[in-house]
Amino acid sequence: MLEVKDLQKSYEKDKPALTNISFDIKPGTFVAIIGPSGAGKTTILRSLNQLIKDDGGQILLDGNDIRTANKTQLRKYRRQIGMVFQNYNLVERLTVIENVLHGRLGYKSTLAGVFGRYTQEEKEEAMSLLKKVGLENFALQRCSELSGGQKQRVGIARSLIQHPKVILCDEPIASLDPASAQNVMELLKDLTEEYNLICIANLHQINMAKKYADQIIGIRKGKLVFDENADLLSEDILRTLYDQDITKELE
C-alpha cells in the first residue's frame, strides 16, 4: 500500500510545483499519471523515491514514511522501489546481464558491489528475468547494440531484480516506436499482476493510459484534479486537464 499525503514542492519561492497532492494506491494496481508537460508529473514520481527532495507531506510505503528516513534507511526503501527511465539510463558499454545485476547493488556490501561480485543465485535470477522480458539470448550483448524497446526491457528487468514493491516509470514509452511501446506497456501490465506490484507510470499518451491503466491520476499545474478508476476518465475531465479539446486523440 502506497499512501501519499499533502505532498508539496516548489523549486522557486512562491511558485509551487506541487500543492497538496494526496492519493492511495493498492498493490497489484497499474497507475498512469497524466497531464500537460510541466504539470509536475516527473516531480511527483521522483519524490516518491526521493531523487527529488520535496518540501512537505508524507509518503507512506506500507505505513512507513520514506521522507523522514536517514541515508541508510532511504537506500533500503529505494531498493524496494524500482525505476524505469525514458532514456533507459543503462550503462551502454556493459553487457545486458551486467546491467540487470546492477539492480542487486542495493542489497550488497560496498566492497562486493564495487567489484561487481554477484552470487550464483543472483545470476540465475537475472537470467530468468531476462527470459521473462524476452531477452535471454542477448545476455552477453553490449547494451549499446540493442534497440530502444530491448533497452527498455533491460531497464524493467533491472528494476524487477530489486524485488520491488513499487515500480516507477518515468515516460517509459516516450522514446519508443508504437509497436515497442505497446510491447513494453503489456509487459508492465502483466508484471504488475504477476508480482502484485504497484506500478506508476508518467504517460503522455492518453489512449495508452486508458487501455492499460487500472487507476488514473490527472495533474494540472501542480494540483491533483483527477484520481479515479481508469474507466471514469471522461472527455470533460480531459478538457479541464489539458485546457483544450483533445478528444480526437482518444478515438
Add this chain to the structure above:
Amino acid sequence: MINSEETNTIIQKPKLPDSPEIKLHEKSLSRTMIIAVFIGLILITGYTLTHLDTAGVQINQAFKELITTLNQMFLQPNAGTDGVTLLLQALGSSLLLSILTTIIGAVFGFLFAVLASKNLTNAYLGAGIRVVMAIIRAIPTIIWALIFSIVCGLGTTAAILGLSFHSVAYLTKAYSESIEGIDNSTIESLKVTGAKFWVIIFQAIWPTIVASFVSWTFIRLEINFANAIAVGAAAGAGGIGYQLFVASGMSFDFHETGFIVYLVILVTFVLEFIAVKIRRFYLNR
C-alpha cells in the same frame, strides 16, 4: 501490432547456459585493449619514475623552496623593476601576436580545409594536404619559431611565422573534420542546381559549419596566446613571455613573476569568457 522480430525472441525456448557458472561478459577486443593499454601505461610510468634523474637535488628541500617561491609569486605580487606600463605593453603585444596569427591560421586553415575534406575534393589532393599538415603539426611551435628566426632574425616576424605555421596546420585539421561531418545531401542539393564549387562552399558549407568554425578558432586563439608567451620566452621574440623569462630565470624576481602570471591568467579568463559568449551567439542563430 507486435512486430515479428520481437515475437520470435519471446517464443524461442530459453537457452540457459549448461555450465553452472554464468558468465557476465564475453572476451571482447575493446575490453582487452582498454585493460592492456592501461596496464602498459602504468608499467611505463612506474619504470620512468623509478629511473628518474633528479640531479642529486634534495626533494624535501626543493619542495620547501618551491613553496617559498609560490608564496612570493601568488601572495606578494608586484610589478617589479619593469613597471606596470611596460608589462601591460608587453602583454598587449603578445595578445596582438596571438590574434594576428589566429586570423592568418583561420583564413589559410579554411582554404586548406576545403581542399583537404574528403567529401569535397579529389582524393589525391586531399591526402597530400593532410600529410603535409600532419608533418607541420608534428613539429612543435617553438621549433618553427626558432627555424624562422634564423632567416628573419630573432623577433616578431619569426614569431608570427612560427605561430602561423602551426595554427594553419591545426585549424586545417579541425575545420576539415567539421566539413566532413556535414550531411552529403546538403552539398548534393546545391550541386544539382549547377552551382560552382566556391558558391557551394560559401552558400552551403560555410553557414553549416560557422558555429564549429568559431569554436575552433577561439580554442586556437587561447592556444596561440599560450604559444606566444612560450615563443617570447624560449625564442627571445619579445612580449610578456620574454618579461616572464627574464623575471623568473634571470633576475629571479618572483614577485614580478607572480604579477605577470596574474596578468596572463586574467587575459585567458577574458578570452574564455568572450569565446563562450560568441559561441553561444552563433549556436542560437
Add this chain to the structure above:
Amino acid sequence: MQSPAKFLKHKGWHQTTIIALVGGIYVLGSWFLKFDNLNGLLAIPKAFAWLGVNFRPTANSMEYLPRIWQKLIQTVLLAISSTVVAAIISIFVALLGSKVTGINGFVQTLVRGVASFFRNIPLVAWSMILLFSFKQSDFTGFLALLLMSIGYLIRAFMEIIEDEASETMLALKATGANYFQVIFQAVLPQILPSILSWILYMIENNVRDATLVGILTGTGIGFIFDIYYKSFRFDAAGMTVLAIIIVVIGLETISNQIRKVIL
C-alpha cells in the same frame, strides 16, 4: 517579422562588418607589431630553401642519432609518466568536482577554479620556478608537464562525467546502491574509453610541450635541439626535428588505432 529582403540585406551588412572588423584588427596589429607582411611572406620560401640546404641530415649527422634517439625516448617516457600521474590525480578530483558525482556546490566551484588556475598558468612560468628549486633535472620537466596536464585533465574528465554518466548515475542511485558502488559500477565503466582517449591525446600533446620545457629547463629532446641549434650544428638539429616528426606521427597513429578499437 522581418521581410526576407530586409533579412538578407541585414545578413549582408553583418558579414561585411565582421570582415571589415577582422581585417582592420589585422592591419592595425601588423602595424603595432611592425610586422612586414610582404617580407614575412618572402621569408617562407627563403626559410625552406635554407632548410633544404642546411637542415638536411648528412652522412655525418648519423653519428648524432644514438644520442638524439636516447633523449627522444626519455622525452616520450616523461610525457607518458606525467600524463598518467596527472590522470590518476585528475580522475579523483574530477569525481569530487563534477556536477553529477560531486560532493557539494562549494567543492565543485573550488575544483573548477583550481583547475582553471592550473591550466592558465603559462608553462614557461611552471618551468622556470621549478627549475629554480629542482635544478636542471628530468624531475623538473616531469613536474612542469604534470602540473600543466592536471589542469587540462580535470576539466576534460569533469565534462566527460557530466556528459556521459549523469543518466546511469541517477538510475543506480534509484536502485539504492551507495556512492562507491555507483562510481565503480556505473560511472567508471561508462567513461573509461573517453578517459583513455583523452590520456592518449594528452601524451601526444606533452611530447610536443616537452620540447619547450626542455629548452627552458635543459632536459630531454628540447635541450639537445637547443644545443645543436645554438652551436650551428644545423644538420644535427635537422636530424632532431626529423626524429620528433617520426615519433609524434607514430604516436598519433598508434593512438588513433587504439581509439578505433575502444570507442
